[in-house]
Amino acid sequence: MKFEALCQSGLGSSFMVQMNIQNLLKQENVKEDIQVDHSDIGSATPDQADYFFLDPTLETSAGNLPKDRLIILNSLVDPNELKEKVNAILDKEGIEHS
Amino acid sequence: MALDLLNKQTVQVVDGSNLSWQDAIRKASQPLIDNGTVGNDYVDSMIDVVEEKGPYINIGPNIALAHARPSSSCKKIGLALMKTNHVVNLTDDKHPVTLWFVLAATDSNSHLGVIQKLSEVLMNGENVQRLLRATTVEEILKVFK
Numbered sequence: 344m345k346f347e348a349l350c351q352s353g354l355g356s357s358f359m360v361q362m363n364i365q366n367l368l369k370q371e372n373v374k375e376d377i378q379v380d381h382s383d384i385g386s387a388t389p390d391q392a393d394y395f396f397l398d399p400t401l402e403t404s405a406g407n408l409p410k411d412r413l414i415i416l417n418s419l420v421d422p423n424e425l426k427e428k429v430n431a432i433l434d435k436e437g438i439e440h441s
Numbered sequence: 442m443a444l445d446l447l448n449k450q451t452v453q454v455v456d457g458s459n460l461s462w463q464d465a466i467r468k469a470s471q472p473l474i475d476n477g478t479v480g481n482d483y484v485d486s487m488i489d490v491v492e493e494k495g496p497y498i499n500i501g502p503n504i505a506l507a508h509a510r511p512s513s514s515c516k517k518i519g520l521a522l523m524k525t526n527h528v529v530n531l532t533d534d535k536h537p538v539t540l541w542f543v544l545a546a547t548d549s550n551s552h553l554g555v556i557q558k559l560s561e562v563l564m565n566g567e568n569v570q571r572l573l574r575a576t577t578v579e580e581i582l583k584v585f586k
Contacts, residue, residue, distance in 0.1 A: 350497065351490065351494050351497045352490070352508065352509065352510055353549075354508060354510065354511075354546055354549060354552075355506055355508045355544055355546070355552075355556060356497070356498075356500050356506060358553055358556050358557075359500070359556050359559075359560040362556075362557055362560055363560060363564060398497055398499075398500070400494075400495045400496055400497040400499075401497060404494075418500070418501040418502060419500040419501055420500060420501035420504065420560070420563040420564050420569070421501065421566075422564050422566075
């Protein structure tokens, strides 16, 4: 399983999201090996990850990525929103978490 | 620690009622120009990228993190913060901002420690509320201590 955080430049906010996801997976005691990485939206390809995290302003630039694997984060610094959306994926994929 | 980059010199509180979002980014960046961290080119590119790509630097409610790709006019890692007491709309009224962070990066990796620390502070809702309520530089710096 691989998650990719995307932002316009691949420098700032995508790394912030990557770290926040990694921290959350730890908090949720996820044992499964989930890779989390970040990059810029321009270079992202559908085979790069299983799920892509991005903010609403990027949705239109994400045309080449499958819609059902895009997770839109309205705030990049809201722990509750992130938890809700990551846990929804874990549940959907049958990955154990606390 | 990495957030020492935020200090009396790099943090400002201003009224903001007469600023455009471009003015706000310029004003928030001024301390980094003054201390030789970035040149005007870098500030221009932070503004250009929003004009071209939209307000993606609006990372959370009332929070913007202005940044652009590392360039030769970016001499070292830097972080600045300007609080505007009035909301300034970033491109439109769906993106009201009062906390204007400016990040200067020299390559793809060296600033990651700064982002990490900043993210830890901003992921705590109480800290964000304290920043949004702050009216002085001292109050802001206390949140990052």
